[in-house]
Amino acid sequence: MSEYRRVYQHGGSYFFTVVTYNRTPILTTSENLSRLHQSFKHVMNQRSFTIEAMVILPDHLHCIWQLPSGDSDFSTRWRLIKRYFSIMKDKPVTERGEKNIWQRRFWEHFLRDEEDWRRHMDYIHYNPVKHGYVQNPADWPHSSFQKALQEGLYPIGWGTKEPSFISDMNKE
Numbered sequence: 001m002s003e004y005r006r007v008y009q010h011g012g013s014y015f016f017t018v019v020t021y022n023r024t025p026i027l028t029t030s031e032n033l034s035r036l037h038q039s040f041k042h043v044m045n046q047r048s049f050t051i052e053a054m055v056i057l058p059d060h061l062h063c064i065w066q067l068p069s070g071d072s073d074f075s076t077r078w079r080l081i082k083r084y085f086s087i088m089k090d091k092p093v094t095e096r097g098e099k100n101i102w103q104r105r106f107w108e109h110f111l112r113d114e115e116d117w118r119r120h121m122d123y124i125h126y127n128p129v130k131h132g133y134v135q136n137p138a139d140w141p142h143s144s145f146q147k148a149l150q151e152g153l154y155p156i157g158w159g160t161k162e163p164s165f166i167s168d169m170n171k172e
Contacts (some may be wrong), residue, residue: 007110011069013052015120017107018061018078025058033142036061039084047077053124056142057131062124064111078106101168119165121148126159126166136160 020026027033033056040051049071054063067074082102111117125148128140137145137159148154 006050008072008074008106009013009067009110010072012072013064013066013111013117014074014080015064015109015124016062016074018063018082019103020059020104021102023059026101027056027061027142028058033083035088039081042084043077043080046080047071047073049074049077050142053121053144053148055124055127055140055144057127057133062127064117064120064124074108110143121153122163125154126163129159130162131165140147 027036036056048068050066052064052066055061065074065077086101109120111120125137125143125145128134128143129137134140136157137143139148145154145159149156149158
């Protein structure tokens, strides 16, 4: 049994990686992307949180959430998002009562400070370039990069070269 312990910080900011089952590229169809969007919206209406950054790739996604003060329960939110997404999917159910759509777990990292937050923002937005889907983060349609660019968090042309600190990060 794993000794991994999650850090639950009320009102905390977290970086997440969520992967599809066996890395199946299901997040490529407009139907599945729409369903994922609906899943987030549905859960956010029940249990509020803010998505500060996100990128959706064919077989995984990365995001940063800010939880409300007095709340640290990101695990339930992920369980509900995955469940809502999976409800309408015609997949056989395992002996555990799960559909093989998502990996059972997810990876999370509590963001300790502004520098940590910034590094993970950059990692998220550079990810489509890292995986070879586009040459520039601005060209990937399933990302919060355009919003971050409009907010002045990045200069025009950012991401055409890999930021040096990202090459050491492996959040897959």
